[in-house]
Amino acid sequence: MEGVLVLSNGATFRGRLKGAQRPASGEVIFNTALTGYQEILTDPSYNGQIVTMTYPQIGNYGVNREDVESRKPFAAGMIVKELSPVTSNWRANESLDSYLKRHGITVLEGIDTRALVTRLRDHGALPGVIAPAEGADIPALTRQAAALPSMAGLNLAQVVSVKQPYVWAGDAGSDTAAAAVKPRFHVVAYDFGIKHNILRMLHARGARVEVVPYNFPAQEVLALKPDGVFLSNGPGDPEPVTEAIRAVQQLLGKVPIFGICLGHQILGIALGGRTYKLKFGHHGANHPVKELDSAQIEITSQNHGFAVDEQSLPKTVRVTHRSLNDGTVEGIESLQYPAYSVQYHPEASPGPHDSSYLFERFVKLMSKGAQRKPAAKPKAAPKRKAKPKAAAKAKPVARVAAKAKGKAKKARGKKR
Numbered sequence: 001m002e003g004v005l006v007l008s009n010g011a012t013f014r015g016r017l018k019g020a021q022r023p024a025s026g027e028v029i030f031n032t033a034l035t036g037y038q039e040i041l042t043d044p045s046y047n048g049q050i051v052t053m054t055y056p057q058i059g060n061y062g063v064n065r066e067d068v069e070s071r072k073p074f075a076a077g078m079i080v081k082e083l084s085p086v087t088s089n090w091r092a093n094e095s096l097d098s099y100l101k102r103h104g105i106t107v108l109e110g111i112d113t114r115a116l117v118t119r120l121r122d123h124g125a126l127p128g129v130i131a132p133a134e135g136a137d138i139p140a141l142t143r144q145a146a147a148l149p150s151m152a153g154l155n156l157a158q159v160v161s162v163k164q165p166y167v168w169a170g171d172a173g174s175d176t177a178a179a180a181v182k183p184r185f186h187v188v189a190y191d192f193g194i195k196h197n198i199l200r201m202l203h204a205r206g207a208r209v210e211v212v213p214y215n216f217p218a219q220e221v222l223a224l225k226p227d228g229v230f231l232s233n234g235p236g237d238p239e240p241v242t243e244a245i246r247a248v249q250q251l252l253g254k255v256p257i258f259g260i261c262l263g264h265q266i267l268g269i270a271l272g273g274r275t276y277k278l279k280f281g282h283h284g285a286n287h288p289v290k291e292l293d294s295a296q297i298e299i300t301s302q303n304h305g306f307a308v309d310e311q312s313l314p315k316t317v318r319v320t321h322r323s324l325n326d327g328t329v330e331g332i333e334s335l336q337y338p339a340y341s342v343q344y345h346p347e348a349s350p351g352p353h354d355s356s357y358l359f360e361r362f363v364k365l366m367s368k369g370a371q372r373k374p375a376a377k378p379k380a381a382p383k384r385k386a387k388p389k390a391a392a393k394a395k396p397v398a399r400v401a402a403k404a405k406g407k408a409k410k411a412r413g414k415k416r
Contacts (some may be wrong), residue, residue: 036350232261
């Protein structure tokens with residue numbers, strides 16, 4: 001079936017409809033990853049977005065049961081140059097086309113994706129509508145696209161988040177070694193659109209992970225007595241997620257905090273900063289980021305449309321990572337509290353594993369927190385009264401100095 005993409009500025013692109021072959025609408029963005037389309041489609045951070053893949057052929061290795069990142073695909077639609085008619089991989093359970101059809105996701109293939117991506121890069125991410133080409137009323141579709149809500153101001157975390165808390169018990173993608181790890185820590189993870197591989201990586205490092213809704217109150221989190229709190233990725237604008245911002249402000253200083261993506265932005269706001277919408281966002285598995293302390297370069301997986309405004313950050317927050325593409329903030333750390341975050345995805349899936357050390361850092365923070373708990377007992381206070389003893393020891397020194405001074409005077413007197 002012939003199909004058409006109409007953007008809010010009136011630009012049109014004609015191709016063929018695959019997958020669900022029904023109308024779709026959302027913010028049209030582009031992703032530069034070469035592989036990982038199944039993880040991209042099932043990443044809740046793509047809720048409300050039509051994903052354009054810049055790599056020309058998509059779908060050649062099919063879809064399997066292990067590589068899903070959430071309970072279902074969340075992308076509003078997909079645009080590709082070519083949807084592979086051949087599925088060839090030993091892990092594949094079905095073709096990408098049949099998978100998308102089964103989940104009601106429309107694909108537009110056969111358009112000039114280079115021309116579309118160039119337009120999005122120059123003009124920014126734009127609302128768009130995919131529709132059957134036959135009988136399409138382009139002016140009406142243009143108005144429909146222009147009427148779509150902007151991502152700015154949208155609280156989409158409330159759309160994708162779970163409604164009730166649950167304990168992560170593994171999934172098809174969890175390996176045997178990870179499942180066998182005995183829990184050493186209790187982590188409460190806020191679900192703003194959390195990916196399964198984040199849960200896998202926390203679990204593999206000895207964490208019992210309890211996932212809670214986006215608006216879970218801080219008092220209830222502290223009642224669970226966690227060793228650490230994780231702030232997940234998610235879609236939309238962070239500023240309207242006021243319940244989470246308020247909760248993080250109340251948790252600062254009481255438990256170690258690690259944030260990713262939307263969680264990074266929420267932490268930035270909770271620490272006194274602001275966020276803003278990027279022109280076309282960062283979406284892909286090949287974004288270079290500089291870790292400022294070591295000057296080491298990481299190749300990272302990214303998916304966000306907003307960023308933390310560096311100029312808005314107070315002096316009690318420092319920037320730890322920076323994008324080498326556009327210089328935007330990619331990581332922050334509080335100088336007051338055990339709290340840090342990164343804008344990108346250290347869990348990858350899809351993408352490189354350069355940044356997995358950030359999970360080890362979280363484990364170290366939780367270990368230190370556990371060590372500090374006994375020192376908080378009442379008997380620790382008297383130990384601080386060591387200063388008087390030091391002062392007492394200083395008296396003999398002062399007497400010796402005075403005696404020496406007296407001898408010096410006598411010696412001078414004899415000379416006279």
